[in-house]
Amino acid sequence: MSSGPEEIAQAIARLKAGGVVAFPTETVYGLGADAFNEDAVAKVFALKGRPATNPLIVHVSGSSMARRVAADWPARADRLARSFWPGPLSLVVPKAPDLPSIVTAGLPAVALRSPLHPLTLALIDAADTPIVGPSANRSGHVSPTTAEHVRREFDGGDVLVLDGGPCQGGIESTVVSLLSPTPRVLRLGLVTPEQIAHCLGRIVDIGPAPADEAPVPSPGQLPTHYAPHAPARLVAREAVPALLAERSADAIVVVDTRSHPGVRTVVLPAEAREYAAGLYAALRRADDMNPGLIAIVAPERKNRDGALWDAIVDRLARATAPRP
Numbered sequence: 001m002s003s004g005p006e007e008i009a010q011a012i013a014r015l016k017a018g019g020v021v022a023f024p025t026e027t028v029y030g031l032g033a034d035a036f037n038e039d040a041v042a043k044v045f046a047l048k049g050r051p052a053t054n055p056l057i058v059h060v061s062g063s064s065m066a067r068r069v070a071a072d073w074p075a076r077a078d079r080l081a082r083s084f085w086p087g088p089l090s091l092v093v094p095k096a097p098d099l100p101s102i103v104t105a106g107l108p109a110v111a112l113r114s115p116l117h118p119l120t121l122a123l124i125d126a127a128d129t130p131i132v133g134p135s136a137n138r139s140g141h142v143s144p145t146t147a148e149h150v151r152r153e154f155d156g157g158d159v160l161v162l163d164g165g166p167c168q169g170g171i172e173s174t175v176v177s178l179l180s181p182t183p184r185v186l187r188l189g190l191v192t193p194e195q196i197a198h199c200l201g202r203i204v205d206i207g208p209a210p211a212d213e214a215p216v217p218s219p220g221q222l223p224t225h226y227a228p229h230a231p232a233r234l235v236a237r238e239a240v241p242a243l244l245a246e247r248s249a250d251a252i253v254v255v256d257t258r259s260h261p262g263v264r265t266v267v268l269p270a271e272a273r274e275y276a277a278g279l280y281a282a283l284r285r286a287d288d289m290n291p292g293l294i295a296i297v298a299p300e301r302k303n304r305d306g307a308l309w310d311a312i313v314d315r316l317a318r319a320t321a322p323r324p
């Protein structure tokens, strides 16, 4: 059931009182608190079990609120915001001095985005304050794409969950740094590097910032991330029969765009957008079956939507990376 005006009013009161509110966006659900309230932001870190070294994205209603959080709002930021906001693009710009440094993990820059969801835009507007919003999952776990995912993630925690239905995008926003002359895509997402380059009329770099540019090379881009609880492996479709021969089929759940005879399979659509939208729910469904191994079949990547497949494969690689 989607939240209505009453729940939004409660959420606003929560934010104003320094509490935590989970909110829907077009990408994944976020765990929100007033960005200018240091204690409230600390609660978000604590609830997630998030390392203090990993900065949070700040959600704003648009460019004018962004200017309250940024020390400098360059023309390039304005141009990108005009093209892609509200939408799945986070812009890294110098932070305003009065934004608590806990938000940016001590970094001099802040990531800002305006989310494309009417409930959340209404929330930010009415609360009249920017809100931090890391994905509403425990640190390292799969991001939530429904309100129910969030409730399960923080069962017993003091989190008010606004329900805006399932997220349409399904993977996290593209993060682009505007700190150096050449924009740099730090995290792949639904807005592609080509779209950014086209909008700005210049090439963009992709990947972690070089060490001389950033104190933390690529905060938050930990190798293991977005991971289910069960061990997960990225495999070729042809390798599935051998896996089944190696272990009992009961111990395995396969995630693929096709079903496999004789083994439990969570089937995802073959088109990139639909695959992305369903991916995290599929990983959670696979996890719920309590397998000894989740075998994710590397998607076929049709010729179209190459950049979106890159973003998807980035998430799959992290979900299946060796755990510390």
Ligand code: TXA
Residues within 6 Å of the ligand: 025, 027, 028, 029, 030, 031, 054, 055, 056, 057, 088, 090, 092, 104, 107, 109, 110, 111, 115, 133, 134, 135, 136, 171, 172, 173, 174, 175, 186, 187, 218, 219, 220, 221
């Ligand atoms: O789609 C999204 O971006 C979702 C929804 C809720 O908006 N949020 C999200 O937040 O994915 P989180 O905290 O799970 O991921 C934030 C990413 C991390 O990789 C973090 O390191 C990076 O953005 N980031 C945040 N602030 C940054 C900064 N000042 N400089 C560089 N990277 C930053």
Ligand code: MG
Residues within 6 Å of the ligand: 134, 135, 143
């Ligand atoms: Mg996250």
